Amino acid sequence: MDLDDGTPPRPGHGLTPLPARRRSRLRSRPRLARLTVLLAAFVCAACGLVYELELVALGDYLLGDAVTQTSVVLSVMVFAMGLGSLLAKRLTRRPATAFALVECALALTGGLSVLALYSCWAWLGRCQPAMVGLTCLIGILIGAEIPLLMTLIQRIRREDAGRAAADLFAADYVGALIGGLAFPFLLLPALGPGDGALLTGAVNAVAGAAVVLWLFREEPAPRIRRLLWGGCLLVLAVLAAAAAGSDAVERAARHALYGDQVRYATRSRHQEIVLTGPAEGPLRLYLDGRLAVCGPDEYRGSEGLVHPAMADGPDARVLLLGGGDGLALREVLRHRGVRSVRLVDADAALPRLARTDPGLAALGGHSLDDPRVRTTAADPLAWLRDANAGGSTGVSDGGDGPYDVVLADLPAPADGGPVTFHSQEFYGLAARLLSPGGRIAVRAGSDPDETGGPGGPGDLDGLWQIESGLRTAGLQTTPYAVPGSATGSCRPGPPDTAQNFLLAAATSPPLTLAPDAPAPRALTPDTLRASAARLTALRPTRPPAALTLLGPR
CATH class of the missing domain: 1.20.1250 (Growth Hormone; Chain: A;)
Structure with a gap:
């Protein structure tokens, strides 16, 4: 940086000193003045x-x-x-x-x-x-x-x-x-x-x-x-x-958005977290303004993700990606064969809230306090990459796999979730951590135009894109759905729509429920098989390409 010291320039340098009248307007020497402007x-x-x-x-x-x-x-x-x-x-x-x-x-x-x-x-x-x-x-x-x-x-x-x-x-x-x-x-x-x-x-x-x-x-x-x-x-x-x-x-602004019963609100490094509801009553959890948990009906999504994956095969070691609210974890721990659970959530503030808020902790059955659970605050994709590399970058501490069940409690892209968590690379890394006979269950969005029950006609492109990613990772898949609330208690307007899921394994996974686990409230073997049949009938003959980190969105 060329700073003038106040001496006149030598001839040939292309510089012209300012007239004395204009230089006198400055309150500092030219060199200091120029440095101040810079x-x-x-x-x-x-x-x-x-x-x-x-x-x-x-x-x-x-x-x-x-x-x-x-x-x-x-x-x-x-x-x-x-x-x-x-x-x-x-x-x-x-x-x-x-x-x-x-x-x-x-x-x-x-x-x-x-x-x-x-x-x-x-x-x-x-x-x-x-x-x-x-x-x-x-x-x-x-x-x-x-x-x-x-x-x-x-x-x-x-x-x-x-x-x-x-x-x-x-x-x-x-x-x-x-x-x-x-x-x-x-x-x-x-x-x-x-x-x-x-x-x-x-x-x-x-x-x-x-x-x-x-x-x-x-x-x-x-x-x-x-x-x-x-x-x-x-x-x-x-x-x-x-x-x-x-x-x-x-x-x-939060009261205008969420009503007068905002009981907790914060902005972490990753998202805005707002918890609403009375001290003793139904809770609602909003992440960046999107409804993530609705107390009266939260069990539908949690049961739908967890119980079909835990039903057929070993379930001693479980990897839960996302799910920092502790609700899916509550369902996992209802299975008596579980020996250890690794929960990986990018936002440490969410598991902390699920431990400390009395209402949310009770809704989750205090699952995060269970000694079988280990929580890690890390990006799920980065954690999977590091776990496959033996913990070389320090993100995963090497993990404790292989895992009998991997549950991706992450919102689908159609519901505002990142594409990275449903990409071919993500599922490929997760599949490499499965033990023989292991299963993967993922959320695959909802059916906004559902008619005629779960899995009815609607915009299911997101479901089939996620399925293509799992299949490209070498897994066989079975789609299924959990019916929404008949009363629409979580959202104003029409009844809540069905939530779609995918169950994946090395061989085509059967849809059933574990006979030795407590019976879910939202699922029966018959409803699971009926939703799978409906969705299978709607599967396109030419499925869309899998989502990739470098592919088109």
């Missing part, structure tokens, strides 16, 4: 990238499909930055004043963006238009920064444009690196998206507006300068007030 560029770039990442993360939390939200935010942001650069050409006659205004607007917009989007999602039910609009506005303001900063640097010392651009872009890119690292490792775990954005906005306002106004205080007229200082202080006051009231806004 530092402001560094800080503003870090803040700009944090705003982008905040929008990406919140879009994933609220709308799902991280790939789509990332693509929308980044593409709109880059387009808007180009538009902002063009618009900034009209502002370069008074760059310090314009830069102060841009940074105040950016600090206010970026700082409040998370609370605004969350409020739109909670009260209006839609946040995609607001997210695109905020992304565009923030991008325009970020794009205006570089032309204005370039003009300010040239005000300090006029030099070759390429050399000035090199220093400015170096500060900008290094700042973006710091912002990109600070967001996941510092801001998100320590403050969360909302308060993290507000703090970033405050830093942006101070670094971007106040520093430039201090250096170039002679550019704006005294009245305009006082207004700019007042605007900067007003932005800081608004951000401070928003930070003080952010908890109240979040509580009000």
